[in-house]
Structure formats: structure tokens, C-alpha cells
Amino acid sequence: MENATLNVQGMSCNHCVKAVEGGVGELNGVTSVKVNLNEGTVAVEYNPEKVNLAAIKEAIDDQGYEVE
Amino acid sequence: MENATLNVQGMSCNHCVKAVEGGVGELNGVTSVKVNLNEGTVAVEYNPEKVNLAAIKEAIDDQGYEVE
Numbered sequence: 599m600e601n602a603t604l605n606v607q608g609m610s611c612n613h614c615v616k617a618v619e620g621g622v623g624e625l626n627g628v629t630s631v632k633v634n635l636n637e638g639t640v641a642v643e644y645n646p647e648k649v650n651l652a653a654i655k656e657a658i659d660d661q662g663y664e665v666e
Numbered sequence: 667m668e669n670a671t672l673n674v675q676g677m678s679c680n681h682c683v684k685a686v687e688g689g690v691g692e693l694n695g696v697t698s699v700k701v702n703l704n705e706g707t708v709a710v711e712y713n714p715e716k717v718n719l720a721a722i723k724e725a726i727d728d729q730g731y732e733v734e
Binding site: 608610611612613614617662 | 676678679680681682685730
């Protein structure tokens with residue numbers, strides 16, 4: 599497993615948390631995803647043999663949020 | 667028809683808009699509901715014979731937002 603913490607713009611409420619955690623969490627290979635609303639971060643744990651950071655960033659982007 | 671504009675705390679993103687507009691819009695007697703995110707307001711048009719402001723405020727509260 600690998601871990602990454604991404605800085606993400608625009609997450610403002612619990613709906614945003616659910617959207618991001620839902621979108622990232624349904625990726626095959628993502629084993630954990632946790633949004634910190636106060637810090638504006640998304641912490642992910644993933645299996646690098648199944649998924650990469652580019653796909654994770656795209657899943658966040660697809661929900662309408664900008665990864666720095 | 668009657669119109670009212672309510673000041674509502676905590677609406678921060680488009681998910682909030684959908685939650686409030688959905689919750690209020692499904693009330694019988696509400697003919698129009700429009701959230702203004704920048705101003706923090708909810709404008710409603712409703713038939714006072716079918717629904718009242720108390721029920722509208724409760725629908726907003728039920729979505730997790732505070733009506734001033």
C-alpha cells in the first residue's frame with residue numbers, strides 16, 4: 599500500500615466530503631480515503647498495482663474540486 | 667401565491683443548493699424555490715392555502731441549515 603495526502607480546493611461542507619470520499623472510494627485499489635475539511639486535504643491509501651495518483655486526482659476533479 | 671426570502675446560514679456549495687431546493691421544492695404548495703449562495707438566501711413562492719412559512723423553514727432545517 600502507498601499513502602498520499604492531496605491538497606484540494608473548494609471542499610466546504612459535509613456534502614463535499616461525501617462527494618470526494620465517495621468518488622475516490624469507489625476506485626478499484628483505493629483502500630482508504632479521508633477528507634479533512636479544515637485542512638483542505640484528502641488522505642488516500644491505495645494499492646499502486648491497481649490504481650495510481652493520476653486516477654485518484656481525476657476522481658476528485660470529476661466531483662468538481664481542484665487538486666493543487 | 668405569496669413570496670418570501672429567508673436568510674439561511676451555512677449554505678456553502680452547490681450540493682447545499684440542491685439539498686435546500688430539493689427539500690423545500692418537494693413540499694406540496696411550493697411553486698418555486700431558488701437559493702442564492704452568495705447572499706445566503708432562499709427565495710420561495712408558495713400557495714398559502716397549502717403550505718406555510720413554518721413548514722418551509724422546517725424543510726430547510728431538516729437539511730441541516732439554520733434559518734435566521
